[in-house]
Amino acid sequence: MTDVMIHDVTNPPLSARFFAYACLAGYEVVAQNDTAYKSMHGVLNEFPEIQKPSVEAYSYQLAAALAMIETAKKMQPSGALHQKFQDQLIDSCRHAGFSDEVIAGSQEYASAITMQILKYAKADRYNRISNFPRYEPEKEAGSWYPTPPGYFPPVEPFFKTIRAFTLDSSSQFRPAPPAAFSESKKSEFFRLMKMNYDDQKQPEHRVMAAFWDCNPFALENKGHLLVGMKKISPGAHWMGITAIACKQAQSDFSRTMLVTTSVAIGLMDGFMACWDEKYRSNRIRPETAIRKYIDPSWQPFLQTPPFPEYLSGHSVISSAAALILTHYLGDHFAYTDTVEEPFGLKPRKFKSFLAAAQESGMSRFYGGIHFMDAVVNGQKQGFQVGNWVLQTLGNKPEQSADELMAKAALEAQ
Numbered sequence: 001m002t003d004v005m006i007h008d009v010t011n012p013p014l015s016a017r018f019f020a021y022a023c024l025a026g027y028e029v030v031a032q033n034d035t036a037y038k039s040m041h042g043v044l045n046e047f048p049e050i051q052k053p054s055v056e057a058y059s060y061q062l063a064a065a066l067a068m069i070e071t072a073k074k075m076q077p078s079g080a081l082h083q084k085f086q087d088q089l090i091d092s093c094r095h096a097g098f099s100d101e102v103i104a105g106s107q108e109y110a111s112a113i114t115m116q117i118l119k120y121a122k123a124d125r126y127n128r129i130s131n132f133p134r135y136e137p138e139k140e141a142g143s144w145y146p147t148p149p150g151y152f153p154p155v156e157p158f159f160k161t162i163r164a165f166t167l168d169s170s171s172q173f174r175p176a177p178p179a180a181f182s183e184s185k186k187s188e189f190f191r192l193m194k195m196n197y198d199d200q201k202q203p204e205h206r207v208m209a210a211f212w213d214c215n216p217f218a219l220e221n222k223g224h225l226l227v228g229m230k231k232i233s234p235g236a237h238w239m240g241i242t243a244i245a246c247k248q249a250q251s252d253f254s255r256t257m258l259v260t261t262s263v264a265i266g267l268m269d270g271f272m273a274c275w276d277e278k279y280r281s282n283r284i285r286p287e288t289a290i291r292k293y294i295d296p297s298w299q300p301f302l303q304t305p306p307f308p309e310y311l312s313g314h315s316v317i318s319s320a321a322a323l324i325l326t327h328y329l330g331d332h333f334a335y336t337d338t339v340e341e342p343f344g345l346k347p348r349k350f351k352s353f354l355a356a357a358q359e360s361g362m363s364r365f366y367g368g369i370h371f372m373d374a375v376v377n378g379q380k381q382g383f384q385v386g387n388w389v390l391q392t393l394g395n396k397p398e399q400s401a402d403e404l405m406a407k408a409a410l411e412a413q
Helices: 002-008 012-033 060-075 079-095 100-122 126-131 188-198 203-211 234-248 253-281 286-293 313-329 353-366 372-392 401-411
Strands: 217-222 225-230 335-337 348-350
Touching (some): 002 079, 012 060, 012 100, 060 100, 079 100, 188 286, 313 353, 313 372, 353 401
Antiparallel strands (some): 217 225, 335 348
16 A cells, blocks of 8 residues: 555545555454454444354455455545555465465455445545545745745645544544744744754754655756656654564454554544644744844754644654554564665664654754644643544553653653
8 A cells, every 4th residue: 555655645534544444344353253352333432333244165364454454445546556465465365375265255344344444434525525625725924935955835724624533523632723923033933943043953863854855756956857756654654663563463463453553543643633733823934034034044954844834743743643553562562664774764773662653753943844832732632533543443541642742752762
């Protein structure tokens, strides 16, 4: 799915939506066949009772995998690209001794589940977003405006209008407002600007910023040309971390399906909460503000993504995902993150998921694309969402957001 998202240049919130529905398709197959796991019916908002098909011969693990693939094929714009992978998976099962009857039954089972998940997905109101008037940036001082070099239009300004999985509404965990815009050199906003401007960009901080960049589409100057560079989204990075961790923990198929689905749900609701605030506060990016009020030649280390600054999306979803992974796989789960290797970046070792989330959030400040209060308050919102997701899924409450933030900062040292 990540490869197809890169091909399609899928934006970060929409990527999380695709992951969540595909994972739910696989998880519901598991819940129907493994008594240790329960359906999401009655747990997630408006989630229907998924009917189990009357198929006699099948492998529920294969059916779950195929349901994920079939869901992705239907939802992703270039979903047809999954067919080759699906054919390879079926061939590998056949070579491993699966009978044609079991393979056919698994495919039939997967198709029945996929149809029900797609119906649920269609009802989340994402397809109505195209009916909204085109979003026009405000022209007031301190408001977000498209940034160079592409000056792209804003990403998903109406994402908050769709159905969340666990949240009562996208504004359930509304953060403290950002520092008020001011041109005064004595103001809090000017102090935040100066923090970005004065940051010395230590070599290790540059490495952190590049590692967590996760900008699905950036433009690079090549002489007289602007060349598009495709990368994975922030959510895809954390889905990759989830896969690494589950494999390292030797989680069985059903457990891995639960953990992966829980993370995907957290990513989706995290983006909804964050995007709700982005287009409410609609705050100017450091690049725009610093060039206008301090130094017209200043450039951030990372390319500024095309949406308002507050909150930091990476801070929100990283904290939510890290908390969910910590719940299932434990504190101090040390691992090596190899997700960015295909993009020429060296692996990074982390002492825990919370330490990774802390670094991920700070990378946005080091990259020059977020003010510090967007990072800190983004982390807080992410832990609030992560806690809520875990509780909705029937788990005991974790520590408070403030306690988790302190813990993450300590573990990142």
